[in-house]
Amino acid sequence: MSRTKAIRPSDISKNPLDPLAIVTGQDLMPLPYPCDTLNHPGTGPLSDRQKETYECALDGVVAVAIPKPRSPMEEEALVQAFLRGLRKLFSKEDNWTFLQPLKLSMDYCVKCQTCSEACPVFEASGRQEIYRPTFRSEVFRRIYRRYIEGESRLISRLKGDGIDLNWATIARLCESAYRCTLCRRCAQACPLGIDNGLIAHELRKLFSQEMGLAPKELHTKGTVQQLTVGSSTGMKPKAFLNLIDFMEEDIAEKTGRKIKIPVDKKGADILLVHNAGEFVSWPENPAAFAVIFEEAGLSWTLSSDLCGYDAVNYGVWYDDVQLARIAYRHAKIAKELGVRRIVVGECGHAHKALLVTADRVLHGELNIPRESCLPLLEKIVSSGVLKLDPSRNAFPVTLHDPCNIVRLEGIVEPQRRILRRIAPDFREMNPHGVYNYCCGGGGGFAIMSGMNISDWKLGISGRMKVKQILDTFKDCIGPQTRKYVCAPCSNCKGQLRDLISYYELEPRANIHYTGLVDLIVNAMADTPMRYLEPEEAVKDTVPEEAVASRTKGQPTGL
Amino acid sequence: MEIVQIATYIFGLVFAIGFMGKAIQYARMPIHLRWELYPLAGERNRPWGGSYLEKAEWWTTPPERKSLAGELAFMGQEVFLFREYFQRNRRLWTIVYPFHIAIFLFILFFMLLIVGALVLSAEIAVAGEGAGAGGEFLYYATLVAGVGAFTLGTTACTGLFLHKLTDPTMRTYARRIELFNILLVLAIFLTGLCSWALADATFTDAREFVRSLFSYKEMARIEAVSIAHILLLGAFLAYLPFTNMMHFFAKFFTYHKVRWDDAPHLRGSYVERRIEPLLEQTVTWSAPHIEGIKQWRDIASQTNEPPRKE
Numbered sequence: 001m002s003r004t005k006a007i008r009p010s011d012i013s014k015n016p017l018d019p020l021a022i023v024t025g026q027d028l029m030p031l032p033y034p035c036d037t038l039n040h041p042g043t044g045p046l047s048d049r050q051k052e053t054y055e056c057a058l059d060g061v062v063a064v065a066i067p068k069p070r071s072p073m074e075e076e077a078l079v080q081a082f083l084r085g086l087r088k089l090f091s092k093e094d095n096w097t098f099l100q101p102l103k104l105s106m107d108y109c110v111k112c113q114t115c116s117e118a119c120p121v122f123e124a125s126g127r128q129e130i131y132r133p134t135f136r137s138e139v140f141r142r143i144y145r146r147y148i149e150g151e152s153r154l155i156s157r158l159k160g161d162g163i164d165l166n167w168a169t170i171a172r173l174c175e176s177a178y179r180c181t182l183c184r185r186c187a188q189a190c191p192l193g194i195d196n197g198l199i200a201h202e203l204r205k206l207f208s209q210e211m212g213l214a215p216k217e218l219h220t221k222g223t224v225q226q227l228t229v230g231s232s233t234g235m236k237p238k239a240f241l242n243l244i245d246f247m248e249e250d251i252a253e254k255t256g257r258k259i260k261i262p263v264d265k266k267g268a269d270i271l272l273v274h275n276a277g278e279f280v281s282w283p284e285n286p287a288a289f290a291v292i293f294e295e296a297g298l299s300w301t302l303s304s305d306l307c308g309y310d311a312v313n314y315g316v317w318y319d320d321v322q323l324a325r326i327a328y329r330h331a332k333i334a335k336e337l338g339v340r341r342i343v344v345g346e347c348g349h350a351h352k353a354l355l356v357t358a359d360r361v362l363h364g365e366l367n368i369p370r371e372s373c374l375p376l377l378e379k380i381v382s383s384g385v386l387k388l389d390p391s392r393n394a395f396p397v398t399l400h401d402p403c404n405i406v407r408l409e410g411i412v413e414p415q416r417r418i419l420r421r422i423a424p425d426f427r428e429m430n431p432h433g434v435y436n437y438c439c440g441g442g443g444g445f446a447i448m449s450g451m452n453i454s455d456w457k458l459g460i461s462g463r464m465k466v467k468q469i470l471d472t473f474k475d476c477i478g479p480q481t482r483k484y485v486c487a488p489c490s491n492c493k494g495q496l497r498d499l500i501s502y503y504e505l506e507p508r509a510n511i512h513y514t515g516l517v518d519l520i521v522n523a524m525a526d527t528p529m530r531y532l533e534p535e536e537a538v539k540d541t542v543p544e545e546a547v548a549s550r551t552k553g554q555p556t557g558l
Numbered sequence: 559m560e561i562v563q564i565a566t567y568i569f570g571l572v573f574a575i576g577f578m579g580k581a582i583q584y585a586r587m588p589i590h591l592r593w594e595l596y597p598l599a600g601e602r603n604r605p606w607g608g609s610y611l612e613k614a615e616w617w618t619t620p621p622e623r624k625s626l627a628g629e630l631a632f633m634g635q636e637v638f639l640f641r642e643y644f645q646r647n648r649r650l651w652t653i654v655y656p657f658h659i660a661i662f663l664f665i666l667f668f669m670l671l672i673v674g675a676l677v678l679s680a681e682i683a684v685a686g687e688g689a690g691a692g693g694e695f696l697y698y699a700t701l702v703a704g705v706g707a708f709t710l711g712t713t714a715c716t717g718l719f720l721h722k723l724t725d726p727t728m729r730t731y732a733r734r735i736e737l738f739n740i741l742l743v744l745a746i747f748l749t750g751l752c753s754w755a756l757a758d759a760t761f762t763d764a765r766e767f768v769r770s771l772f773s774y775k776e777m778a779r780i781e782a783v784s785i786a787h788i789l790l791l792g793a794f795l796a797y798l799p800f801t802n803m804m805h806f807f808a809k810f811f812t813y814h815k816v817r818w819d820d821a822p823h824l825r826g827s828y829v830e831r832r833i834e835p836l837l838e839q840t841v842t843w844s845a846p847h848i849e850g851i852k853q854w855r856d857i858a859s860q861t862n863e864p865p866r867k868e
Contacts, residue, residue, distance in 0.1 A: 008730050084844070093839040096588035096854075101816045103587070108808035111731040112654070114647040129730070138731055160734035188595050191642035192805050193812025198593065209843040224847065320591075321841075321848050324857045341615070355611060356592045359823045360833050361857075367825055375614040410596040410609025410820075434596045434607035 007129040009138045009163065016168030019060040020130050027126035029463055032470045034477060034508040043455040050451055055171035059130060062451040063178035064207070064215050066171055075167040078211070082170045083147055085210030089202060090148050097320050101195060102202050106144055109137065109194045115186035120437045120464035121179065131460075133186040133196035136176045139163060140199055174213055177203035178453075181442035181461055182317060183403040188435070200443075204318040214318050217448045222314040223322040227329065231276040231310035232447075240309045243279045244302070247287045254284075255527040261290050264337065265301035271339040272300050272373075273330065273354075275347035275490035276310035277447075282493065288517035288531065289345060289373070291524070296380045301337065308333040311344055312490075313353035317444045327358030331366035341369040343376055346515050348402030348489035349442075356409055372405065374488065374516075378414035381421055381520060389525035390424050393532075395482050397423040397519065398472045400465070400496065401436035402489035410434070415488055415516055422523040423486075429468045437464045439487070441495025458502040462495055466503050469511060479510040484532075488516040560777055562785055563770060569792030576799030577807070584811050589832040595817045599632035600624030609820060617824070629818070636809075638662075653717045660711030660747065667703035671761065674700060675769035684765065700761050705754060711747030715740060739803060742794055749787035757781035 007020055024042040031038065043061050050056070055066040069075040088094035089102070115133045116122055122131045129135055142161040145151050156162065163169060180200035187195035207213040216222075226232045231240070244261050251259050262268065272293070278285045286302075293300050303309055307329040315323030334342050344351050355370050362368075380386065399419060405411050412433050419426040429436070439446070440462025448457065473483050487493045496513040505511040514532060522532040597607030602625045610616050635641040640658065643651040674684045674696050683689035684696045719740045722732045758764055763780045767788065770777035798804060823829045837855040841848065851857060 006726070006730070088843060092588055094842055096836045096839060097591045098593070100584065100587040100590050100811065101593055103584070104808050104812050104816070108802050108805040108812075110802060110805055111728075111736075112643070112647060112650055113727050113731070114643065114650070116727075117646070132727075134731060158734065160732075160736075184595060187817075189642070189646055191636065191640070191646075192809055193817055195593075195812075195816070209845050209848060212845040212847070219847070319847075321843065321851065321857060324854070328857060356594070358591070360589070360591050360829060361837075361854075362823070363830065363833065363837070364825070367823060367830075369615070369617045371614065371616060372611060375612055375616075379614045406607075407596055408594065409611055410594070410598070410601075410604070410607060411611050412596070412606050412608045413604070414612055 007135075009135060009142065012139050012172050013164035013166050013169040016057055016166070016171075019057050020172065021058075021128050022060045023125050023128055023460060027128065028459065029124045029126060029467070031463070031467055031503075032474065035466065035470060035503050035505075038503060040459050040502075041455075042459060044452045046452055054451075055175065057168060058172040058175040059128075059179070059456075061175070061179075061453060061456045063448060063453045063456075064174055064213055065450060066174055066213055069167060078167055079165060079170060081211050082206070083165075085206040086143070086147055088210060089206050090144070095202075095205075095320075098198065098202060098205075101198055104193070105137070105195045105198055106141055108192060109134065109141070110192065111138065112191070114191060115189050115194075115196060118185040118189035120183070120185070120440070121181065121461050124463035124467075125460045130176065131179055133180075136173065136180070136203070137196045137199045139169070139173060139176075140203060143169070173203060174207050176200075177207065178215065178443070179456070181403075181438045181440060181445060183438035183442050184408060185403075185435075185438070188407065201317070205320060208319040209321060215444065215448055215450070215453075217450065218314045218318050218444050219322075222312075222444075222447070223319065223326060226307055226310055226312065226314075227322075227325060230306040230308075232312050232314065233276045233280050233310070235276055235280065235310070237304045237306065237309070240276075240279065240304055243283060247279075247283050247290065250283065251287050251291060254287075254529055254531055255291055255521065255524070257291060257294070257527075259290055259294050262301040263304050267338045268301040269299035269340050270301070271308075271334045271337055271342045272302055272345060273308070273311035273342060273350065274302075274345040275312050275350055277312070277490045277494065278345065278347075279309070282490075282515065284518055284531070285346060285490075285515045288515070288521040291521050292377065292380060292386065292517060295524075296383075296385050300343075301339065303333050303337065305333045305336075311347050311350035311354070313350055313358070314444060314447075316349055316353040316357050323353060323358055324361045327354060327361060328366060330354060331362050331368055334368045335365055339368070341371060343371055343373050345373050346488040346490060346517065348404035349491060351402075351411070352404035352408055372409075372411050372414075374405070374411050374414040374418075377517065377520065378418050381418050386520070387525040388422055388520070388523045390422050390523055392523045392525070392530060393423045393519055394425065395484060396425045396427060396473060396476055397484045397486055398427050398429055398469065399432070400429070400439060400485050400487040400489075400492055401432055401434075402487065402492045403436065403438050403442055405489065406436060407434045415486075418516065418520065419486065422519055427472055429472045437468055439465045439492040439495040440499070441491050446491035446495040446498075454498070457495070458498055462499045462502075465496075466499055466505070469505070470509070473509065473511065477509050479508065481510060483509070483511050484519070485511065485513045486516055486519055487513055562767075562780075562788055563777060565789060566771060566792050569796040572796035573798060576796070577804075580799050580804065580807065588836055589829065590816075592819055592821075593816055594820050598624070598818045598820055599813075600626065600629040600818060602628065610822070617822075621822070621824075624818075624820070629814075633813070650721070653714060653721055656710050657714035657718055660707050660714055663703050663707035664711065664747075664750075667700060667707050670696060670700040670703055671765050671768045674765045675772055678765060678769050679772065686760070697760070700765070704750070704761055704764075708747050708751035708754060712744065712751050715744035715747055719744065736802075739801060742790070742797075746787065746790045746794055749783060749790055753781065753784040753787045757783050 025040050054062050056062050111134055119133050125131050142163045146156050177200045182197050184197040187197050222232045230236055274286045313326040315326055344354055351372055440457055445457040487496055493513055500506055518532055522530055610622055640655045677684055684693045686697050722728045766778045841851050
């Protein structure tokens, strides 16, 4: 049974040992056939040791792994550290990077709750109050008014702002900042432009930049490892170079092409940066880039420098200093190679970090032109330089829009124009484009798997995407038809891989995932084998009635 | 000069100072990192929500101009139709839309009173009969706007207050101060309605009062209910800049300066000039991985070094 009850923002400071809510399987949003019979338990329990060691009183889930203070004195010290961070978050010096948008979102929300229904986490969780976009923000606003605006305790109480700032409040608020995928669908729905996603982002910064609290996957094993070892995957330059050799062999085997992948080529036109997770988990994706770029005759290179072979920048989710450090590093590598431009591969948050969020911290010689791979790929595909046979992609394909590339960056149509050329049964999800739903792995969740956060990211934050995918393929949902979700983003692909496994989408509905370049190379007519899992892809056929019933070339929209 | 007039001047002054103070405070905040949300209303060629980043080698062509007409059309629908509420939160729209229409009617009423007062000062009559076409139009327009504002405002305010109390989610998040604010606005509309119904059916006293504010002369005697309305309205205006009811003002910044910012950082651009001094600012964040950074610029110089402490 759900333990959800009527929860108010002021409850966040009460009963420090009891979770405010525990989400059970019965609470969750129903899914369509064939996942309607799945019986997931909601978020799984922690072990007794985990409960004793880490703060978990928000919802019984641990993302940040905040160690429990050992004494009231330690608790008080943490409260004081939070207050120091709070003051810095609202200072022009320490937080010039986001002060104006943050202040606007703090001061002018009218709590009309229009944002709630836009939030896939809130909806998929069965409308749990603690996941309502305004819940976290309202708690934070009340603390802000008391400690930054300087309202006295009496005035605060009279206004109805009562929240006790104790350790329970802070610990829950910290975990709560990691129950938002930062997809910013809520902000898009707000008639006033208030951004609850930004508030979650800024809270994450406060906890990281002042208190050193962040999920280890993002910080210790993420940005820190990337800056010191070279990649958040832990891959060192030598291992990267070995992988390049392997990729060259794989390309030769699959496409019959003998390609020497350029690495550290000075003076190349393009420095192509991939999420290093691609080299480790999906090497066929960077290999497909190599095939396409070589076929198009581009002057390009990869980098084997520290960070140069890993485009990720987890700082974009939780820490401006780490964001800037990594962005500077990427730009510096490009400068040293003497390239004319940096092109970001299929990685959504790397797009967002390098093209948009860090845009204003790269100066002078480091302000090297940067662009997405998607317009470039469209240019190549539409130029006719590749001999493409769309019938090789003769299976239903839908496109997942990575929030970072689409809603947050406005790159919407190039990937669609490519798919319309190479996939005869391309179909849109509803909604799609800038109004898409997050895959549930945004904001860092795709790479987080400690303790029971996987239950949350798959069972709750990714649930809406599963529903969308099933609805999109409902006319051919049976396992006899192989279907693909194309996701031009590494983290989205990681989340889709895990969702497909968690919801048994492969045995139940024959649903698979892939990147965009993989589909392009799969459509290349002059390759002897199919690129996309050839032994099975050959058997694919598109149900004719499904193709005929679908309007091609529809513009993007709701 | 009477105390009501003096109070009105003071309230007006506090409002002006408060409003300007807020505007200056937000306008002088440092340029921030980019945080756009698409679609942009001013994007001429990409109605699907696209941006300049859809173009290969976007920096090789001149920056695209945004469509002011597109932005105005969007904002016009927002301001006058509450389009987003209509599309996404229809139930609330049925309450907040008439509420805001009442406010617009009230602003119109006030402006017509000012025009009427100026016309009177020029010794031109404003009346229902025998005042000439202009005077008669002003008379009836003021009457319609005033009565419309007070009637609609009283009804919608009551509806909003009840909605905040009866809707479980609204009630959960409603602060006492917000309920007070609604009651304050309700009191303004209600006293206005009472003033019209009981004391000033033609708004002649109201027009004379506004005229006295311009002429700095003693005002004609007005009824207590009208004085209550004037003082409540004045107090509300003085209080407004310090509340979240200034969201109409915030919307300019949230849309134009954040969601629709969309200004790439080009070499030699105004963005570069505004960012440059910010890099000299002090960094006092104290998490272990930030140790050693004194200014934002130091981050750039650390790109070859691992963080000093983990």
